[in-house]
Amino acid sequence: MKQLNELTIIEALEGLKQKTFTSVALTQACFEQIEKYDDVVKAFVTLVKDRALAEAEEADLLINSHGPEIFEEKPLLGIPYACKDNYSTKGVQTTASSNMLKGYIPPYESTVTQKLKDAGAVMLGKTNMDAFAHGSSTETSDFFKTINPWNKNKVPGGSSGGSASAVMSDMCIFSTGSETAGSIRGPAAWCGASGFKPTYGRVSRYGVVAMASSTDSPGPIAKTIEDASYVLKIIAGKDPLDATSSPTEVEDYFANLNNIDLSKIKIGKPKSYFEIELEPGVREKVEQAIEKFKELGAQIVEMDLLSPKYSIGVYTILQRSEVSSNLARLDGIRYGNDRTNFGFESKKRIMLGTYTLSAGYYDAYYSKAQKVRTLIVDDFNKAFNEVDMIIGPTMPCVALNLGDPEKSPMFGELMDVLAEPSAIAGLPGISIPCGLSDNMPVGVQLIGKHFDENKLGAVAYAFQKATDYHLNKPNLEGLK
Amino acid sequence: MTKELELLGSYKLVLGLEVHVQLMTEQKMFCGCSADIWQAEPNTHVCPVCLGLPGALPVPNFEAIRKAQLFGLALNCTLNQNSRFDRKHYFYPDLPKGYQISQYKQPFCENGHLDLLSGNVADIERLHLEEDVAKSLHEGGKTLVDYNKSSIPLAEIVTAPTFKTLDDAVDYCKQLQNIARSLGISNADMEKGQMRLEANISLRTADMEARNELPKYKVEVKNINSFRFMEKAVLAEVVRQRELLEKGETPKQENRGYNEATGKTVLQRSKEEANDYRYFPEPDIPPMFFDEVYINELKSLLPELPQQMKDRLVRDFGLTKEVAHALVDLGGKDLAEKFEAIVKKGNEGRKVANTLLNKKETLEMTVDQVDEMLKKSSEVINDSAAISAAVEKAISANPKAVEDFKAGKQNAVQFLVGQVMRETQGKAAPDVTRGLIVAALEKKSAQQL
Numbered sequence: 001m002k003q004l005n006e007l008t009i010i011e012a013l014e015g016l017k018q019k020t021f022t023s024v025a026l027t028q029a030c031f032e033q034i035e036k037y038d039d040v041v042k043a044f045v046t047l048v049k050d051r052a053l054a055e056a057e058e059a060d061l062l063i064n065s066h067g068p069e070i071f072e073e074k075p076l077l078g079i080p081y082a083c084k085d086n087y088s089t090k091g092v093q094t095t096a097s098s099n100m101l102k103g104y105i106p107p108y109e110s111t112v113t114q115k116l117k118d119a120g121a122v123m124l125g126k127t128n129m130d131a132f133a134h135g136s137s138t139e140t141s142d143f144f145k146t147i148n149p150w151n152k153n154k155v156p157g158g159s160s161g162g163s164a165s166a167v168m169s170d171m172c173i174f175s176t177g178s179e180t181a182g183s184i185r186g187p188a189a190w191c192g193a194s195g196f197k198p199t200y201g202r203v204s205r206y207g208v209v210a211m212a213s214s215t216d217s218p219g220p221i222a223k224t225i226e227d228a229s230y231v232l233k234i235i236a237g238k239d240p241l242d243a244t245s246s247p248t249e250v251e252d253y254f255a256n257l258n259n260i261d262l263s264k265i266k267i268g269k270p271k272s273y274f275e276i277e278l279e280p281g282v283r284e285k286v287e288q289a290i291e292k293f294k295e296l297g298a299q300i301v302e303m304d305l306l307s308p309k310y311s312i313g314v315y316t317i318l319q320r321s322e323v324s325s326n327l328a329r330l331d332g333i334r335y336g337n338d339r340t341n342f343g344f345e346s347k348k349r350i351m352l353g354t355y356t357l358s359a360g361y362y363d364a365y366y367s368k369a370q371k372v373r374t375l376i377v378d379d380f381n382k383a384f385n386e387v388d389m390i391i392g393p394t395m396p397c398v399a400l401n402l403g404d405p406e407k408s409p410m411f412g413e414l415m416d417v418l419a420e421p422s423a424i425a426g427l428p429g430i431s432i433p434c435g436l437s438d439n440m441p442v443g444v445q446l447i448g449k450h451f452d453e454n455k456l457g458a459v460a461y462a463f464q465k466a467t468d469y470h471l472n473k474p475n476l477e478g479l480k
Numbered sequence: 481m482t483k484e485l486e487l488l489g490s491y492k493l494v495l496g497l498e499v500h501v502q503l504m505t506e507q508k509m510f511c512g513c514s515a516d517i518w519q520a521e522p523n524t525h526v527c528p529v530c531l532g533l534p535g536a537l538p539v540p541n542f543e544a545i546r547k548a549q550l551f552g553l554a555l556n557c558t559l560n561q562n563s564r565f566d567r568k569h570y571f572y573p574d575l576p577k578g579y580q581i582s583q584y585k586q587p588f589c590e591n592g593h594l595d596l597l598s599g600n601v602a603d604i605e606r607l608h609l610e611e612d613v614a615k616s617l618h619e620g621g622k623t624l625v626d627y628n629k630s631s632i633p634l635a636e637i638v639t640a641p642t643f644k645t646l647d648d649a650v651d652y653c654k655q656l657q658n659i660a661r662s663l664g665i666s667n668a669d670m671e672k673g674q675m676r677l678e679a680n681i682s683l684r685t686a687d688m689e690a691r692n693e694l695p696k697y698k699v700e701v702k703n704i705n706s707f708r709f710m711e712k713a714v715l716a717e718v719v720r721q722r723e724l725l726e727k728g729e730t731p732k733q734e735n736r737g738y739n740e741a742t743g744k745t746v747l748q749r750s751k752e753e754a755n756d757y758r759y760f761p762e763p764d765i766p767p768m769f770f771d772e773v774y775i776n777e778l779k780s781l782l783p784e785l786p787q788q789m790k791d792r793l794v795r796d797f798g799l800t801k802e803v804a805h806a807l808v809d810l811g812g813k814d815l816a817e818k819f820e821a822i823v824k825k826g827n828e829g830r831k832v833a834n835t836l837l838n839k840k841e842t843l844e845m846t847v848d849q850v851d852e853m854l855k856k857s858s859e860v861i862n863d864s865a866a867i868s869a870a871v872e873k874a875i876s877a878n879p880k881a882v883e884d885f886k887a888g889k890q891n892a893v894q895f896l897v898g899q900v901m902r903e904t905q906g907k908a909a910p911d912v913t914r915g916l917i918v919a920a921l922e923k924k925s926a927q928q929l
Binding site for chain 2: 088108242325327359366
């Protein structure tokens with residue numbers, strides 16, 4: 001019998017509808033888990049227990065007074081979640097894990113958290129991340145390092161490391177992350193969670209502290225792809241407050257999960273994604289996953305795709321340029337913290353981005369990077385004429401040891417190499433667990449066409465129905 | 481003008497202007513805040529977007545874009561079908577994002593011009609749209625910032641180094657003001673900061689002017705808030721630059737500010753200290769495309785502009801250029817409209833113009849009152865025979881008007897009425913005159929068939 005905090009969204013909703021338990025009990029269970037393990041895991045930077053319990057109580061009142069029909073109007077009613085600390089939350093400190101924004105309490109709510117609130121979700125607190133999302137290990141947080149729940153010597157990945165750790169430590173039912181290039185898929189893979197990075201523009205960026213505006217994509221990290229699809233449907237859609245959000249109709253990703261015939265799906269396996277240096281354990285697990293997809297009826301075809309290594313340079317220049325611009329507002333005049341509070345990683349990024357946008361260098365760097373980006377987009381478009389989606393490893397290796405990333409200045413970009421091409425092309429991607437290597441989770445990713453979240457979710461769900469990798473959980477007692 | 485020539489000596493003035501005009505819109509440029517900020521309590525018209533809070537995003541205000549494009553059309557600019565916003569970076573307390581959303585490579589409007597009274601033409605390089613910055617107040621050693629003004633839509637009109645005289649520059653600015661007002665897109669009130677000027681000033685020799693050669697430097701004077709201020713600042717620069725040139729030196733490329741107290745300009749920033757604005761395309765706002773249908777629709781919305789109105793007053797009412805200029809440019813839209821209303825009541829154009837321009841008391845009078853006054857004062861000739869002669873004369877002297885009448889242009893009648901009025905010194909009864917003209921024209925048309 002699972003503890004309440006171990007439930008998935010779908011299981012928890014069932015219990016709430018049946019009144020097997022209350023939202024208060026569910027929320028309490030999450031806080032008990034947090035109180036028990038977060039001293040070690042350090043997933044949260046802020047907890048809002050009183051507020052959460054009040055929200056849960058309100059949810060219970062609604063369930064009691066309206067009955068199960070209320071869930072049609074409020075599809076996440078009473079479900080506790082953890083929120084990455086770069087989402088602006090009205091009245092709750094929002095720092096993006098940076099000293100620069102320490103003490104900043106936003107007067108407004110991000111569109112995503114507002115939608116979750118409207119859907120009845122209960123926010124437990126804000127999760128740790130690389131400061132301003134600058135990193136792939138959550139070690140650049142200005143506050144503390146989050147550990148990987150599978151091994152306290154390992155990093156959870158990043159930048160949404162706190163969110164992935166919180167989910168896999170069962171401290172919440174689901175969490176929100178955000179990806180610029182790998183920040184949802186990466187930590188999902190390294191912690192064994194299911195991460196759904198939507199198409200750029202599918203989910204509003206309004207109120208999410210900007211990292212690289214042209215690729216930032218908010219999305220869910222959950223225990224199953226079923227849960228992630230369920231949340232994605234709720235947070236997706238055109239937002240009048242985000243000019244880059246898309247008016248493309250939002251499909252019911254959750255209802256359509258079973259609506260697929262795998263024998264009609266052609267999955268491309270890009271040779272270039274397997275030619276880079278992959279850890280043997282990762283290669284083995286991903287190959288096994290591909291075999292599984294074949295078994296399930298999907299057609300797997302080897303294909304040519306531009307080497308992901310070209311994306312490293314393009315992504316680095318575009319992202320640093322946008323970072324240097326987006327962080328200019330933290331000029332030390334407002335928010336109460338002067339610029340000496342910027343961490344080392346942020347300073348490096350601001351300096352490089354300032355350089356690449358400077359007069360005389362713009363054409364050589366930023367402008368050229370944009371041109372290569374167009375080539376990468378074209379390359380994907382060509383590929384999608386042949387296949388429905390693309391499969392590959394999410395990360396080249398399993399989670400690294402704490403401290404290792406600091407030794408390599410381009411660590412993040414190298415670790416995220418397999419997520420960068422699709423991120424700069426704005427494509428949707430999913431990472432789901434496909435087994436353990438050295439007792440650490442391995443993630444396999446599926447990359448789809450723009451706004452093809454529906455098909456992507458259904459194919460990933462078919463895999464999870466046929467396997468139980470997503471049921472693997474870390475032994476938290478071993479962390480102590 | 482004389483003082484200007486005296487100060488210039490053998491040198492010639494080279495002047496370009498950057499004019500900022502706040503557009504009148506309901507909402508600010510990139511957020512839903514009310515743009516009606518005049519005399520509002522500080523920081524009452526603000527939101528996460530115009531405060532630049534982390535995570536807030538700009539959404540462009542289409543009303544402002546449309547008004548900027550109308551402005552551009554009125555300045556004879558080409559509208560770019562592809563346009564976009566860019567970020568312009570610099571640090572200042574009144575710039576909450578650390579960058580201003582502006583336009584760099586693909587402004588809404590380019591390549592315009594404006595005819596000047598002197599007969600010269602002002603060459604306009606571009607009109608682009610950007611957001612205004614906040615307002616800094618320096619009090620007791622502290623700087624206070626009022627963000628009400630942050631993100632008010634601002635059109636910037638940039639000329640080439642096109643002006644050779646201060647008169648031309650002032651005329652250009654006044655015309656811009658009139659155009660903005662007649663389009664109803666801005667009051668362009670300089671006292672309220674709704675219109676602000678920056679001047680790029682340099683001097684060259686007569687030879688260089690003849691060869692169309694530009695000097696190798698320019699001095700920029702910012703924050704000019706009145707025409708008088710502009711004249712003083714430009715003249716102060718003329719004196720300073722001429723002194724340097726006569727010593728054989730080339731003035732440095734720099735930004736200078738005009739000091740009212742000393743009557744001189746002072747260095748603000750040298751070229752070496754110039755900002756590198758690190759322009760790049762605003763990733764929060766997708767690029768924009770405007771199709772032909774939209775642009776044509778916009779063109780059809782363009783009302784009669786001051787220049788067109790002046791041309792029409794000269795053509796239809798026999799006014800001189802100077803009188804038309806006095807009515808339209810100096811008097812503003814209201815006076816010109818009053819003029820037309822009084823003429824419509826059957827008064828002769830030149831007489832109405834003279835009355836309005838010379839009799840100050842008419843400014844306070846209504847259209848009907850002026851009409852009454854004019855009718856009382858005129859000894860009207862009602863005698864058809866006396867008027868007929870003038871009508872015949874006017875028709876035979878203006879065969880084009882006859883052609884126009886046949887082509888269905890009713891303006892032709894009005895034009896001929898004006899001619900008869902001129903002939904009779906405004907004494908012919910307008911309704912009788914009109915009747916006679918129409919009868920004569922109809923007869924003439926019938927004969928020619």
